[in-house]
Amino acid sequence: MILWVMPDCGARTKEVYHLLSQRFEQEHPGTQLTVQVLTRNILWKKIFTLKHPADGEVIPDVVQIPHYWTALLTRAGVAENLSKLDPGLSLATVLFPLKPHCCKPGTKDVYSYPWWFDMSALHYRTDHLKKVTAHPEQDLATWQGLLEVCARLADYFKDQEGYFPMQNGDWRGSLSTRSTFTEIWGRGADLFTPDLKDTQIGTDAFKQGVKDYITLALKNYMPILRERGSLGTMMSGKASMLLSRKQGVASFEGRSRVRVSTVPVPRTGEQPQAYLSGMNLMMNTAGQDKETALEFIRWCTRPDNQIRTAADMEVFPAFEESFEQLIFSSSQRLQTYAGILASARTLPNITITGTVVEILNKVLAVSATQIVEGRFTQASLDIELDRAAKETQYLLSLYEG
Numbered sequence: 001m002i003l004w005v006m007p008d009c010g011a012r013t014k015e016v017y018h019l020l021s022q023r024f025e026q027e028h029p030g031t032q033l034t035v036q037v038l039t040r041n042i043l044w045k046k047i048f049t050l051k052h053p054a055d056g057e058v059i060p061d062v063v064q065i066p067h068y069w070t071a072l073l074t075r076a077g078v079a080e081n082l083s084k085l086d087p088g089l090s091l092a093t094v095l096f097p098l099k100p101h102c103c104k105p106g107t108k109d110v111y112s113y114p115w116w117f118d119m120s121a122l123h124y125r126t127d128h129l130k131k132v133t134a135h136p137e138q139d140l141a142t143w144q145g146l147l148e149v150c151a152r153l154a155d156y157f158k159d160q161e162g163y164f165p166m167q168n169g170d171w172r173g174s175l176s177t178r179s180t181f182t183e184i185w186g187r188g189a190d191l192f193t194p195d196l197k198d199t200q201i202g203t204d205a206f207k208q209g210v211k212d213y214i215t216l217a218l219k220n221y222m223p224i225l226r227e228r229g230s231l232g233t234m235m236s237g238k239a240s241m242l243l244s245r246k247q248g249v250a251s252f253e254g255r256s257r258v259r260v261s262t263v264p265v266p267r268t269g270e271q272p273q274a275y276l277s278g279m280n281l282m283m284n285t286a287g288q289d290k291e292t293a294l295e296f297i298r299w300c301t302r303p304d305n306q307i308r309t310a311a312d313m314e315v316f317p318a319f320e321e322s323f324e325q326l327i328f329s330s331s332q333r334l335q336t337y338a339g340i341l342a343s344a345r346t347l348p349n350i351t352i353t354g355t356v357v358e359i360l361n362k363v364l365a366v367s368a369t370q371i372v373e374g375r376f377t378q379a380s381l382d383i384e385l386d387r388a389a390k391e392t393q394y395l396l397s398l399y400e401g
Contacts, residue, residue, distance in 0.1 A: 001292040002034045004060040006043060008279070012172060013037055016312045022119065023308075024299060031292055036060070044358065046075050050078040050284055061287035062296055067101035067278035067346060068353040070112045074104045075351050076397075080109040080283040085294055089113065092321050096343075096351035098278045101349040111281035113297050116309055118245035119337065119344050120182055120275040122146075122266065126259045128240035131156055137263055144211050146241075146266040150221040151286050153240050166222040167239035173226040175217060175364040177357060179243055181275045184209030184267030185345060191392075197401055198348060201360075202389030207382055210364075212268050214381070217371050226367050245277060246314040247334060262336045264343065276344035278318065352395040359388045366370075 007013040017035040024033050036058070038046065040054045047069070053059050065073065073079040081104075082089050085225035088111055091099050098114045122140060129136040132152035150165040157163040170176045184190070189205035192198065201205050216222040223231055232238020233256055243265065281300060284294045299305060307323035309315070316337070317323045327338050347353050363384045370376035 001031065001062065001289045001296060002036065002060045002287075003062045003064075003296070004038055004046075004281075004323065005041055005064045007037050012312075013017050013299060016049045019312070020309070021397075023305075024296060024348055028292070033296070034378050040066075044250065044319075044354070047078065048390075049072065050286055051076060054103065059286050059288065060284050061289050061293040061366070063116065063282045063284055064113060064115065065280050065282050066354070067112075067117075067280050067288075068349050068357075069101070070101055070282070071105050071349045071351050073282060074111045078285055079355055080285050080287075080290070081107045081109050081111060082113060082283060082294070082297070084285075085290065086298075089298075095318060095320055095323060095341075097317055097344055097346050101278055101346065102280060103349075104177060105350060107227075107353070112282040113301065115279050115281050115300055116306070116315045116318055117276055117278040118247075118315045118338055120179070120243065120245045120265050121262050121337065122241060122243055123234070123260050123262050124241045126261050128153065128157075128183070132233065136138070136261070141272075143186070143266045143268045143309050147215065147219070147221070150216070150219070150241075154221065157240075160238070163238050164221060164223050164231070165240050166216055166319075167234045167242040168226075168231075169242055169244040170220050173223055173224055173231075175214065177360045177364055178275055178277065180210050180213045180364070181347075182263060182265040182273045183212035183268045185273040186271075188269060191353070191356060192396075193348075197396065198350065198354075199389050199392040199396065200387050200391055207378075207385055209268060210381065211378065214322070214364075214367060214376075217368070218376065222292060225333070225372050227229060230328055232241065242385065245275065247310075247316070247337070257334065260333065261331045262337075263341050263346075266346065272340075274340045274344040276341075276346050278346065283346050351399040352392070355395060356388075356392050359391055363388050 009016045014294060019328045021033040021035055035276050091102055098117060102110050102112050106113050133139045139149050153165040184206055187205040187209040189200045189203050189209055189265055193200060232244050273284045281297050287293055305325055306317035306319055310317045310326055317326055327335055366384055367376060367381055370380060
C-alpha cells in the first residue's frame with residue numbers, strides 16, 4: 001500500500017513515518033506500507049492527476065489532505081466514498097469542528113476521515129519575557145500589546161546578533177497565510193460571507209487583518225524569506241516568541257531546560273481566535289489496494305495510535321476521548337489548548353477553498369518580496385487583495401452558485 005503524506009515533522013518526518021510503517025506492518029503481517037513524502041505545493045499539483053495518472057506514474061492508495069480539500073476532491077472524483085466501503089465508519093466521536101470537513105457537501109457520506117489536527121497559539125520564553133514585562137499574559141492578550149512587547153524585546157536584545165523577538169513559524173521563512181486568519185477573524189472578516197455567495201477578501205477589515213500579521217515583518221520583529229535553519233530559534237535564545245499550530249512538546253519539554261508558556265493568539269478584536277487545521281486521510285479511487293487502505297484508515301483512528309501519532313508529530317488527536325486523554329494527562333502548558341479549542345475556527349469545506357488559499361499564498365509571497373526589497377506599501381497590498389477578491393468572486397460564480 002502506498003501512502004502520500006506531507007513533511008509535518010520537519011527533520012523528523014522520515015523517522016516518524018518509518019516507525020509508523022513498522023507498527024502497522026507488525027500488526028498486519030504480509031502487508032507493506034510505503035510512505036512517500038510530498039510538500040504541500042507538490043501535493044496540490046499532483047492531486048489533480050490522480051484520476052487519470054500517466055503510464056508508469058506512482059498511484060497512492062491513501063493520501064493525507066488538509067480538511068478543506070475534501071469537497072474539491074470529491075467533486076473531482078478522486079476520493080472514494082468511505083461510507084459505502086464501510087457503512088460502520090462513524091463520525092460520532094470526532095471532535096465537533098472537524099466533522100463538517102469529512103463529508104461531501106450536502107450529504108452525510110464520508111469521503112475523508114480525520115487523522116489529526118493542529119491549532120494556533122503563542123508560545124513564549126518566560127525567562128525572556130520576564131526581562132521586559134511583569135504581566136506577560138496580560139500584555140500578550142492583544143495584538144497591539146504583542147507589538148509593544150516585541151519592541152521592548154528588540155531593544156533589550158539589540159546587541160545580540162541574529163536576534164528577532166518572534167521566530168518565524170514557517171520552516172521556509174515565508175509569510176504564513178494560515179497565520180493571518182486569526183487576525184482577520186478578530187477584525188470581523190472572513191474568506192467568504194456567511195451564505196458562501198461572496199468573498200470578504202476585498203473588505204477593509206480583511207485587509208487590516210492581513211496588515212496586522214505583516215506588521216511583524218515590516219517592523220523587523222520576525223525574519224522572512226530566510227529558512228529557519230539559517231537563523232537562531234526560540235530555544236537557542238535567538239528569539240523569544242513563536243506563533244505556531246504545533247504543541248511544541250518535543251521542543252519545549254524535551255532536553256531543553258528552557259521554560260515555555262503558551263497563551264491564545266493575541267486578539268485583534270473582542271475575543272481571541274484560533275486557527276484549527278485538520279488533516280484527513282482520503283482513499284484514492286484509482287488506488288490498487290483498497291482493502292489495506294481502508295484497514296489503515298481504521299488503524300490510524302484507534303485511540304492508542306491517535307495518542308502516539310499526536311505525540312510523534314506534536315499535534316492533537318482528532319477524536320474526543322483521545323484528545324481529552326492527551327490534554328489532561330499532560331503539562332499545565334498543554335492544558336491551555338482545551339480553552340483554545342473553544343475559540344477555534346476552520347476554513348469551510350467548499351470546492352474553491354483550497355484554490356482561494358493558494359491565491360492568498362501568492363499575495364503574501366508578493367508582499368514578502370516587497371518588504372525585503374523595501375518596496376511594500378499598504379496600497380500595494382490593497383491592490384493585490386482586490387485582485388484576489390475578483391478572482392474569488394469568479395470562482396464562486398463558477399462552482400458555488
